[in-house]
Every structure is written in C-alpha cells, then in structure tokens.
Amino acid sequence: MLIIENLSKTFNPGSINEKLALDNITLSLQPGEFLSIIGGNGAGKSTLLNCISGVYPMDQGRIILDSMDISYHPEYQRSCYIGRVFQDPMLGTAFDMTIEENLAIAYARGKPRGLKPGIRKSEAKLFREHLARLELGLEDRMKQKVGLLSGGQRQALTLLMATIVKPKLLLLDEHTAALDPAIAQRVLQLTREIVSRYHLTTIMVTHNMKAALEYGNRTIMMHEGRIILDLQEAEREEITVEKLVQLFGLKSGAELDNDRLLLI
Numbered sequence: 001m002l003i004i005e006n007l008s009k010t011f012n013p014g015s016i017n018e019k020l021a022l023d024n025i026t027l028s029l030q031p032g033e034f035l036s037i038i039g040g041n042g043a044g045k046s047t048l049l050n051c052i053s054g055v056y057p058m059d060q061g062r063i064i065l066d067s068m069d070i071s072y073h074p075e076y077q078r079s080c081y082i083g084r085v086f087q088d089p090m091l092g093t094a095f096d097m098t099i100e101e102n103l104a105i106a107y108a109r110g111k112p113r114g115l116k117p118g119i120r121k122s123e124a125k126l127f128r129e130h131l132a133r134l135e136l137g138l139e140d141r142m143k144q145k146v147g148l149l150s151g152g153q154r155q156a157l158t159l160l161m162a163t164i165v166k167p168k169l170l171l172l173d174e175h176t177a178a179l180d181p182a183i184a185q186r187v188l189q190l191t192r193e194i195v196s197r198y199h200l201t202t203i204m205v206t207h208n209m210k211a212a213l214e215y216g217n218r219t220i221m222m223h224e225g226r227i228i229l230d231l232q233e234a235e236r237e238e239i240t241v242e243k244l245v246q247l248f249g250l251k252s253g254a255e256l257d258n259d260r261l262l263l264i
C-alpha cells in the first residue's frame with residue numbers, strides 16, 4: 001500500500017547548519033495498517049510526514065502509494081489522497097466558516113468542481129450522520145462557526161474532514177499533543193474507530209509512548225533520522241513503556257532526550 005524506499009532528506013546542505021534529518025529510510029505499510037511513530041527530539045518524525053505529504057522535496061528515494069509513484073507529486077496533488085491532522089487544532093479548519101461549510105470543503109476534495117453553490121440536502125444529512133458518530137453533539141451545531149469549538153472538538157472535526165473522503169493514507173502528526181488528557185483520550189478513541197471503520201492505512205506520530213503501544217498495530221522508533229526499532233504483532237503486545245525506554249537506550253546508544261516522552 002505504502003512503500004518508502006531509501007528516503008533521505010538533508011536541510012541546508014553545504015552550509016554550517018547542514019542537518020541530515022532522514023537517513024535512508026525504508027518502510028512499507030500494508031493496507032489498513034496503523035503505525036505509530038515515537039522518537040526523541042529532532043529524530044525526523046515530522047520531516048518524514050512532511051516528505052510523504054510533499055511539504056518538503058526529498059533528496060533521494062521513492063514513495064509509492066497504492067501502486068502509484070508519488071515521489072514528485074506536488075503537495076496540493078497529494079492532499080487529494082493523503083489526509084493529515086496536525087498538532088495545532090487551529091490548523092486544518094477554517095475558523096470563520098461553519099462546521100458544515102468546513103465539511104463541504106473536505107467532501108469536495110478530489111472531486112471536479114461544480115458550479116452549484118451551497119450544501120445539498122443529501123450532503124447535510126451525510127455530514128449530520130458523520131458528526132453524530134463523534135458523540136460530541138456537533139450534529140446540532142452545524143451552522144455554527146468552527147471558531148466557537150474547543151480544541152478537542154476541532155481536532156475531532158479535523159479528523160472527520162481528513163477522512164470523510166476516504167484517503168489512501170492518513171497522517172496524524174501529534175494530533176492530540178495540545179489537548180487536555182481526557183480530551184486527548186477521546187480523540188484517540190475516535191481515531192481508532194475511524195481508522196478501523198474505513199480500514200485506513202495510517203501513520204500517527206505521538207509523544208505518548210503508552211498511546212503508541214496501545215493504538216494501532218505496529219510501532220516504530222526513530223533516532224537521528226533512522227528507524228531503530230520496528231515492533232509488530234506479538235512482540236509489540238508484550239512490550240511495556242519501561243521496556244521501550246530500555247530498548248531505546250540499547251538501540252541508539254543514547255539517553256532518551258525527549259522529556260515529553262518520559263513524562264508518560
């Protein structure tokens with residue numbers, strides 16, 4: 001489904017600030033696989049998502065998505081088949097537009113533009129059904145502006161917008177990091193429900209080691225632009241956060257420098 005081959009990315013090459021952010025990454029995901037990524041500060045997690053979604057061009061490598069070589073597709077083109085949710089609840093939604101207008105924009109993704117303005121009755125009904133599944137009462141607030149929503153409500157809506165047209169790949173970049181723990185938990189549960197309902201191939205970067213092991217079916221750990229650990233199936237089921245911290249030390253030869261990871 002997703003194949004990444006020998007992906008490398010260096011920022012500011014040839015300058016004093018040269019930084020090898022991704023060092024020959026090779027990774028493949030099966031359809032419906034839900035991968036969590038953890039790693040210390042500057043490990044290359046966000047850069048990996050940015051290269052996959054076309055925000056940064058890569059220096060070397062290939063990205064194949066659903067048998068299509070997207071390595072040189074521009075970001076706007078990839079956004080038709082890659083859904084993304086960011087850490088900041090302010091990103092991903094238009095705050096001065098209503099909930100249903102935001103959903104209508106997301107629903108039009110990848111479809112030819114029609115001339116008909118407004119939202120059809122059938123679309124409003126569909127949006128209501130999707131919103132009701134979030135169990136946040138948003139289905140009764142469809143005409144309200146998104147700016148009135150809390151951070152958690154916004155992230156749930158962004159998640160819905162990223163998936164209302166089934167993406168070939170869903171990228172979640174620490175999408176619960178800015179939320180209160182209880183709300184973060186709810187958004188993670190929603191993530192799990194949506195990913196499993198639509199059988200979405202998903203990559204979730206998280207700073208929460210517990211969540212990384214609890215959600216999805218595979219976990220990788222990155223360090224200095226490389227994948228140093230890849231846990232799947234039975235091996236992953238047996239692992240604890242403490243063991244993961246130990247493994248990090250063993251595989252990287254370094255102390256885990258991300259305080260946020262250790263806090264969990």
Ligand SMILES: Nc1ncnc2c1ncn2[C@@H]1O[C@H](COP(=O)(O)OP(=O)(O)OP(=O)(O)O)[C@@H](O)[C@H]1O
Nearest residue numbers: 011012019021039040041042043044045046047048
């Ligand atoms: N636009 C950029 N220009 C220059 N250097 C960058 C840029 N983006 C990232 N880097 C550098 O690349 C390295 C990898 O950064 P990246 O943001 O991918 O790490 P991360 O694993 O997401 O870290 P964190 O958990 O701290 O967010 C870091 O050393 C970072 O400073």
